Amino acid sequence: MSEEHGFYHPIVGYWQTTSEPSKAVQDLYPEGTIPYPLKPGDNCIPKDGAWEYAEPPVDPWPEIVSVLYPVHLWERMTKPEAEAVGAVMKQQDFRTRQIFASASSYRSDHELWLLLKQIATQLFGADRAAQILAPSELIPA
Template structure:
């Protein structure tokens, strides 16, 4: 691996051995995980929006429907989060979907 340069006070120079070792060992920061509890999801929806979500989810396979019904939380790192985003965005647009799917 090529050793990168470092810029300090506007001056660029090669990293020292200590700086390079620290740079290599820096932990990767995991992206934040959104956790949304069903009570918050359903509370944020109007009655009409809730009906629309129910109708959209009714078109999903039974397995998917039951996962969403049984979930104690919806997490952005779960494989089905993208479905929840797609449903919310297609029904309500990106702005409203963002409000509905915000972390609890």
């Protein structure tokens, strides 16, 4: 029968075994190693013979939102490309056309971004779509 056991050393840290180690094996552990309760979860740290919950570290990199201004979108396209996008946009519902026409910017965290990416990719391929939709600027979310 497998029975896990926990051990802790202030320098080496915490480890678990899948069975009770023999006395000979335990004699090989660093001096100062003590039996320790099994670790209850990833965000726990050893403290005074028990476990204390610790807040997970904050991701130091905020989500980045791409911002593309309409002037850059249209400047990057050739006249035939712009005509092709216009033709596809004419097929969209009124609300989508109004959002597209009145937007002061297109943001990667907005519902319209997926449509722009889909249209550009289908019409021009992934590489050209990436060029056309390259951000005018990047901002933290």
